[in-house]
Structure formats: structure tokens, C-alpha cells
Amino acid sequence: MNTLNRRDFGVAVVAALLLPATSARADDMEVHIDNFVFQPPELKIKVGTTVTWTNRDDIPHTVVSAGKFRSKTLDTDDKFSFTFTNAGDYKYFCSLHPHMTGMIKVE
Amino acid sequence: MSGHDHGDDGVSRRKVLECMTWAGTGVLWTVTGGVPRSLGIIDSAQAATAAAPGMTFLQISDSHVGFDKPANPNALGTLEEAVNKINAMPAKPSFMIHTGDITHLSKVAEFDNAERIISQTKLDVHYVPGEHDFIDEEVKLYRERYGRGTKGAGWYSFDAGGVHFIGLVNVVDLKGGGLGNLGAEQLAWLEDDLRGKSKSTPVVLFAHIPLWTVYPEWGWGTEDGGRALEYVKGFGSVTVLNGHIHQVMQKVEGNVTFHTARSTAFPQPAPGAAPSPGPMKVEDARLRSMLGVASVNFKQNEQRLAIIDTPLQG
Numbered sequence: 001m002n003t004l005n006r007r008d009f010g011v012a013v014v015a016a017l018l019l020p021a022t023s024a025r026a027d028d029m030e031v032h033i034d035n036f037v038f039q040p041p042e043l044k045i046k047v048g049t050t051v052t053w054t055n056r057d058d059i060p061h062t063v064v065s066a067g068k069f070r071s072k073t074l075d076t077d078d079k080f081s082f083t084f085t086n087a088g089d090y091k092y093f094c095s096l097h098p099h100m101t102g103m104i105k106v107e
Numbered sequence: 108m109s110g111h112d113h114g115d116d117g118v119s120r121r122k123v124l125e126c127m128t129w130a131g132t133g134v135l136w137t138v139t140g141g142v143p144r145s146l147g148i149i150d151s152a153q154a155a156t157a158a159a160p161g162m163t164f165l166q167i168s169d170s171h172v173g174f175d176k177p178a179n180p181n182a183l184g185t186l187e188e189a190v191n192k193i194n195a196m197p198a199k200p201s202f203m204i205h206t207g208d209i210t211h212l213s214k215v216a217e218f219d220n221a222e223r224i225i226s227q228t229k230l231d232v233h234y235v236p237g238e239h240d241f242i243d244e245e246v247k248l249y250r251e252r253y254g255r256g257t258k259g260a261g262w263y264s265f266d267a268g269g270v271h272f273i274g275l276v277n278v279v280d281l282k283g284g285g286l287g288n289l290g291a292e293q294l295a296w297l298e299d300d301l302r303g304k305s306k307s308t309p310v311v312l313f314a315h316i317p318l319w320t321v322y323p324e325w326g327w328g329t330e331d332g333g334r335a336l337e338y339v340k341g342f343g344s345v346t347v348l349n350g351h352i353h354q355v356m357q358k359v360e361g362n363v364t365f366h367t368a369r370s371t372a373f374p375q376p377a378p379g380a381a382p383s384p385g386p387m388k389v390e391d392a393r394l395r396s397m398l399g400v401a402s403v404n405f406k407q408n409e410q411r412l413a414i415i416d417t418p419l420q421g
Binding site for chain 1 (some may be wrong): 176281323326382
């Protein structure tokens with residue numbers, strides 16, 4: 001096994017503490033559901049980004065991308081988060097109101 | 108939009124718009140000579156109903172038990188008011204149909220509360236599910252309660268008073284960007300169910316989401332609803348009863364009469380009249396004044412519907 005000298009170990013610890021926290025904050029994205037619309041309807045994000053949907057309607061909604069992710073039913077102010085670990089285009093919709101559609105483009 | 112289809116002896120445009128924004132309590136149907144006629148929301152119109160011969164049945168819809176948002180903080184209470192009106196009717200209807208969204212979030216307590224109130228009518232109730240009745244984790248609560256003896260996701264048919272009733276499910280397997288959905292299996296069953304039936308048999312189709320295209324921008328229609336309507340095309344009298352849009356909407360096409368019932372919970376806006384189809388908030392006092400009597404009358408030879416609305420309060 002490799003061993004770290006004291007200086008490298010310190011650098012590694014600092015990186016582990018700082019990098020994930022700062023990069024996650026910078027990349028996290030939000031989608032709001034207002035008036036039966038995903039807003040914004042299309043997001044472009046980088047791999048590793050977490051997207052959080054918040055339902056702000058008085059009616060429950062879901063966030064479903066066939067074969068990729070599926071939220072529980074979101075009542076008013078409920079949230080659903082998904083972290084995109086693979087590049088690609090993710091079309092999604094509300095399974096209760098399928099005319100509601102959105103897109104996440106992951107690069 | 109159907110507001111222009113009522114004929115010149117029917118309803119003014121203003122009246123139609125009014126009726127479309129009312130949250131009612133239930134629609135009373137009577138079958139005379141095999142033709143269903145809606146005599147409107149349970150109240151004073153019942154005297155006429157009591158005297159009418161033939162079979163009478165009720166339609167209630169969209170009770171959304173559990174809904175407690177500003178548009179109506181007590182949806183269970185307004186369901187109970189509807190039930191009280193049903194119980195006060197001078198002539199007991201033969202049975203009732205409920206066209207879905209019994210509950211708001213498919214919770215056990217919501218189903219239990221709905222059952223506790225609706226059972227006070229002491230009527231047989233034939234249910235079809237709305238999308239709000241299928242959102243429990245395991246999607247089993249509706250089927251445990253109302254799915255017995257049904258096919259697939261809960262479709263079935265029965266005969267009453269010489270009329271053939273068909274309950275359809277158009278709220279499952281919905282596709283992104285699409286509308287309500289019946290699916291190939293249910294359509295095949297429907298075709299088979301109607302095979303061999305005399306074309307003079309009056310047919311009533313009921314489902315949650317309108318089987319006709321009311322307003323696709325808000326998802327108010329059924330993707331393959333046209334297929335179902337093809338199967339009933341040759342029948343002399345077809346009535347299609349739906350809910351989902353929380354307002355009265357109707358049209359007549361040939362032998363087919365389409366009608367949507369009000370909700371017992373909250374009104375929704377007329378198509379395109381608001382940014383979204385969500386619950387329409389009105390003043391408390393106005394909500395009650397919006398509850399009213401709606402008479403929908405189908406005259407067989409004229410083949411058109413007339414709506415007459417009378418508010419319960421000035």
C-alpha cells in the first residue's frame with residue numbers, strides 16, 4: 001500500500017472537505033412546478049448535478065422519466081431530487097397530468 | 108367547447124358559462140324509454156324526478172376527499188352536503204355512479220372517510236377510478252375496495268333498467284405528452300362486451316377523464332377515446348358520462364350525448380380561462396352560491412341537450 005506523507009495527507013483532507021461541498025452548491029439546480037408547468041421546461045447541466053423539483057401547485061404531481069427515475073406523488077411543497085451521473089437527454093413528465101413535460105440535458 | 112351546441116331554445120352563452128363554473132353536488136339521471144335524461148343537481152328538481160317514470164340513477168364525481176386547500180378547505184363536508192341532498196330526495200334512485208377522484212391522495216383515511224359518507228346514501232355505487240385514486244405506493248387501495256369483479260385496472264359492465272352500463276378506466280399507463288388512455292387490452296374487452304348486443308340497447312359509457320377531446324392543452328381528453336366511440340357508433344342511444352374537469356360540459360354528436368359532471372369538492376376554470384386547470388379559488392360565500400341545480404335534458408327526437416341551471420342561493 002502507498003502511504004501518504006504528512007503534507008500530502010493534509011492536502012487530500014482539505015480537498016475532500018472542500019471540493020464536494022463547493023461544487024455541489026454551484027451545480028445544484030431547481031425546477032419548480034407552478035400552474036401545471038415545469039419551470040424551466042429545459043435544463044442543461046453537467047454530469048453529477050443534482051436537480052430538485054418542488055411542487056408549488058394545490059394539486060399533486062409526479063416527476064417521471066421512463067426507466068430513469070420516478071418520484072413519489074408530490075403534494076403541495078413536496079420535493080424530489082435526482083443526481084444525474086450519466087450524460088444524455090432525459091425527457092420526463094407528470095404521470096398524473098401527462099401533458100406536463102420537461103427535459104434535462106446532461107453533458 | 109360545447110356551449111354553442113345546445114340549440115336556439117336552449118341556453119344563452121352567459122348561462123352556459125355560468126353553469127360551467129359551478130361546483131355542484133351531483134347529477135340526477137333518469138332513464139325514460141331507454142334514454143337517459145339528466146334532471147340536474149339534486150334539489151328542487153327532484154319533485155319532477157319523483158313523478159318521472161322509468162329508472163333513475165345519480166352521478167357524483169371528483170369528491171377529492173382529503174383536499175383542504177383554499178379552494179375548499181373541507182371537501183369532505185361538501186361531499187356530505189351532497190349526500191344529505193341525495194337522502195332528502197323524495198324518490199330513491201336505483202343506484203349511483205361515481206366517476207372518479209374519490210380521494211385526493213389515495214390515503215387509507217381518505218378512502219375510509221369517503222366510504223363512510225357515501226354509504227349513507229344506502230345506494231349501490233358503481234365506481235371508476237380517477238388518477239387521484241391510484242397514487243398510493245402499491246396502487247392497491249382502490250382495487251381492494253372497488254376492484255372486485257372488474258377486469259384489468261378496474262373496468263366492467265352491468266345492465267340495469269334495460270340500459271347497458273360500461274365503466275372504463277382511462278387514468279393508467281399515461282404517456283408523456285399524451286392524454287387519458289384506455290389501452291389495447293381494455294378496447295379489445297369493450298369490443299367484445301358490445302358484441303351481440305342489440306343496437307337498440309341504450310348504452311352508457313362512464314369514465315373519469317372525458318372520452319372526447321375537451322381541451323388537450325390541459326390534458327382534457329382521451330388519447331384512444333375515439334376507438335371506444337367507434338364501437339358504440341351503431342347504437343341508437345349512447346350517453347358518455349365523465350368527470351375530471353369539475354364543470355358541466357356537454358355536446359351531442361349524432362346518437363352520442365357527452366356530458367361531464369361537476370365536482371363535489373371544488374370548481375376548475377373553463378378551458379383556457381386561467382393559467383392552469385388547478386382548483387379555482389372563489390370567495391367562501393360564492394362557493395356556496397355556485398352550488399346549484401343543473402338539469403340536462405335529452406330529447407330523443409331533437410338529439411340535443413338543454414342545460415337549465417338554478418343556483419341554490421341568490
